[in-house]
Amino acid sequence: MISKTALKKILARGITSFRVDVASRKLLWRDRVAVLLYHDPKPDTLDYHLTYLKSFCDVVPLAHVASPGSGRPRAAITLDDGAAGNADLLPVFIKHNVRPTIFLCSQIVGRPTMHWWLHPGAKQAGIERLKRMSNAERLAELGKYGYHQTHEGDGTGLTAGQIEAMRPFVDFQAHTRFHPILTRCNDRECEQEISVCKSELESMLGTECEHFAYPNGNYTDREVGFVKAAGYKSARTCDLGWNDSRSDPYRLKTIVIDDDATLWWFAAQLTGIPVFLRYVRHARNFSGYSPQF
Numbered sequence: 664m665i666s667k668t669a670l671k672k673i674l675a676r677g678i679t680s681f682r683v684d685v686a687s688r689k690l691l692w693r694d695r696v697a698v699l700l701y702h703d704p705k706p707d708t709l710d711y712h713l714t715y716l717k718s719f720c721d722v723v724p725l726a727h728v729a730s731p732g733s734g735r736p737r738a739a740i741t742l743d744d745g746a747a748g749n750a751d752l753l754p755v756f757i758k759h760n761v762r763p764t765i766f767l768c769s770q771i772v773g774r775p776t777m778h779w780w781l782h783p784g785a786k787q788a789g790i791e792r793l794k795r796m797s798n799a800e801r802l803a804e805l806g807k808y809g810y811h812q813t814h815e816g817d818g819t820g821l822t823a824g825q826i827e828a829m830r831p832f833v834d835f836q837a838h839t840r841f842h843p844i845l846t847r848c849n850d851r852e853c854e855q856e857i858s859v860c861k862s863e864l865e866s867m868l869g870t871e872c873e874h875f876a877y878p879n880g881n882y883t884d885r886e887v888g889f890v891k892a893a894g895y896k897s898a899r900t901c902d903l904g905w906n907d908s909r910s911d912p913y914r915l916k917t918i919v920i921d922d923d924a925t926l927w928w929f930a931a932q933l934t935g936i937p938v939f940l941r942y943v944r945h946a947r948n949f950s951g952y953s954p955q956f
């Protein structure tokens with residue numbers, strides 16, 4: 664039986680040896696914007712990813728997603744969740760002159776609360792199982808293991824001081840209050856998570872919060888409606904693809920990058936092929952949920 668790591672290596676070598684990565688840049692990526700999605704990469708990893716990326720691509724802010732291209736591939740760097748480790752990336756952003764967008768959960772950053780899936784109880788209960796429950800069931804189940812979303816203790820998000828230090832170099836935007844799976848929330852929970860997050864972040868940051876990212880990539884027309892009604896100008900999904908001026912601003916597409924991707928795997932992931940194969944293998948629709956199975 665071949666291990667997952669070995670399969671990844673074979674796929675990555677195949678893609679780069681046959682120059683599929685170069686061909687996909689010409690045929691698929693062109694001068695559109697690849698919105699790369701990270702979570703909590705190590706500074707060294709992000710450093711060599713950005714060095715490689717800049718050798719053939721312009722790295723642009725997320726807000727430029729609908730601007731006309733110049734013929735070169737473009738990429739925007741986004742990080743979801745506001746993990747505490749993101750603070751260590753600041754020297755890398757400055758070194759590469761890259762302005763990333765970090766999507767924050769307004770009730771998890773700036774206070775000692777936890778991202779729910781990082782609580783030991785979430786692992787015991789099964790993270791993917793919890794994602795499939797209704798929001799109330801998930802919270803009740805986590806409560807059995809001692810997790811309560813407003814309880815303070817060990818913090819897993821960026822502190823207020825870290826956010827303040829990063830603000831001149833980072834675009835902070837919205838990713839709900841507590842990171843529920845929005846499609847498992849009732850209407851009221853869903854609307855509150857989307858709209859209250861905006862006002863809470865705006866009062867924390869003192870600037871307008873215009874962009875949103877759907878937690879875990881889960882959304883339907885209902886979530887899109889709430890995002891529009893709350894006054895956001897765009898929203899990023901986890902749907903595979905590239906973006907240009909014709910893209911739906913409330914369904915921006917993404918290339919998910921593994922936080923620990925080797926250079927070979929990073930080059931392979933930029934083609935979109937690994938995620939595409941996961942979709943095909945699991946015979947699922949291509950939109951509205953995260954491609955992590």
Ligand SMILES: [Zn+2]
Nearest residue numbers: 743744878879
């Ligand atoms: Zn997230």
